[in-house]
Amino acid sequence: MAHKIDAVDYSITVGDQSVLSEFSNYIxxxxxxxxxxxxxxxxxxxxxxxxxxxxxxxLADAEVIELEPGxxxxxxxxxxSIWETLTDINFSRVDLIINLGGGVVTDLGGFVASIxxxxxxxxxxxxxxxxxxxxxxxxxxxxxFMGYKNxxxxxxxxxxxxxxIDFLRTLNKRQLVSGMAEVFKHGLIAxxxxxxxxxxxxxxxxxxxxxxxxxRIKNEIVQSDPYEKGNRxxxxxxxxxxxxxxxxxxxxxxxxxxxxxxxxGMLIEAELSLIxxxxxxxxxxxxxxxxxxxxxxxxxxxxxWPSIITLTYQDKKNESSGINCTLLTKIGEGIINQxxxxxxxxxxxxxxxxxxxx
Numbered sequence: 001m002a003h004k005i006d007a008v009d010y011s012i013t014v015g016d017q018s019v020l021s022e023f024s025n026y027i028x029x030x031x032x033x034x035x036x037x038x039x040x041x042x043x044x045x046x047x048x049x050x051x052x053x054x055x056x057x058x059l060a061d062a063e064v065i066e067l068e069p070g071x072x073x074x075x076x077x078x079x080x081s082i083w084e085t086l087t088d089i090n091f092s093r094v095d096l097i098i099n100l101g102g103g104v105v106t107d108l109g110g111f112v113a114s115i116x117x118x119x120x121x122x123x124x125x126x127x128x129x130x131x132x133x134x135x136x137x138x139x140x141x142x143x144x145f146m147g148y149k150n151x152x153x154x155x156x157x158x159x160x161x162x163x164x165i166d167f168l169r170t171l172n173k174r175q176l177v178s179g180m181a182e183v184f185k186h187g188l189i190a191x192x193x194x195x196x197x198x199x200x201x202x203x204x205x206x207x208x209x210x211x212x213x214x215x216r217i218k219n220e221i222v223q224s225d226p227y228e229k230g231n232r233x234x235x236x237x238x239x240x241x242x243x244x245x246x247x248x249x250x251x252x253x254x255x256x257x258x259x260x261x262x263x264x265g266m267l268i269e270a271e272l273s274l275i276x277x278x279x280x281x282x283x284x285x286x287x288x289x290x291x292x293x294x295x296x297x298x299x300x301x302x303x304x305w306p307s308i309i310t311l312t313y314q315d316k317k318n319e320s321s322g323i324n325c326t327l328l329t330k331i332g333e334g335i336i337n338q339x340x341x342x343x344x345x346x347x348x349x350x351x352x353x354x355x356x357x358x
Contacts, residue, residue: 129179
């Protein structure tokens with residue numbers, strides 16, 4: 001049974017392979033004569049595009065733009081190349097971009113669509129768990145710039161999102177575990193019962209229920225604050241420090257997936273919550289107990305810490321000379337606009353490394 005969730009100005013449909021039939025009906029009704037461009041990476045072209053074309057015959061002649069998988073594709077030069085292709089095929093404002101892939105594809109594809117000719121319609125078909133529970137909601141688009149995560153971007157909603165849970169079968173275990181970081185985040189900031197439910201079924205997950213529940217939590221927050229002026233900042237929990245860690249190791253042998261970095265960022269920001277007297281040691285211990293058996297929690301050489309801390313000062317969420325974080329007051333409740341000093345962050349890093357080494 002498909003779940004349909006109403007977001008701001010668009011709907012999100014979550015279900016099994018039958019969702020693709022609904023997607024087919026949607027574009028045949030709304031875009032019968034439009035040019036269709038599919039943006040995908042090499043992995044989704046191999047594993048997801050064939051089943052998409054089989055179910056949606058109107059896409060058989062679509063223009064396909066292929067990206068290399070990974071964060072390095074979220075680059076301005078890649079965007080320029082796509083815009084050149086759109087121009088060459090006379091792509092117009094009545095045509096349609098379809099983003100088939102994980103968070104990199106949906107972030108970049110949405111950004112490309114939001115800029116080209118002051119905005120063209122796009123549909124998100126997220127294929128990774130992380131993209132399904134997170135990037136599918138909220139209209140954030142963006143690319144990296146000068147080594148900083150998502151420094152260029154825009155708020156631009158898709159016209160629709162269709163989530164085929166069966167696409168998750170194409171992912172390896174590492175990708176699935178990475179996506180679970182955002183699932184835990186939704187519970188930690190807004191719903192303690194959800195944290196308990198996820199943890200209880202961690203090795204026998206009903207992904208359709210998990211995706212639909214996470215979307216509902218995020219959607220409720222986004223609808224109350226579409227442009228991140230207030231309460232939507234709750235969704236940044238783990239991301240200020242997580243993005244810095246992800247950016248610092250990008251392209252290196254120690255490179256992390258987005259969710260892996262965010263899981264570590266959530267623990268370090270939980271340490272900050274404890275340092276600031278916001279979170280109890282009991283709740284902190286529970287979070288570690290949930291995370292340590294499931295996520296790979298890397299340690300970092302102390303000589304890397306100053307560079308990681310420096311990167312947090314470039315985070316787009318900062319509003320003052322300090323580091324602006326979303327922290328926790330308890331499991332299931334976050335607090336926004338908490339300013340941390342570099343000294344506090346350094347102590348949080350020390351405490352994190354001490355706990356994971358026990």
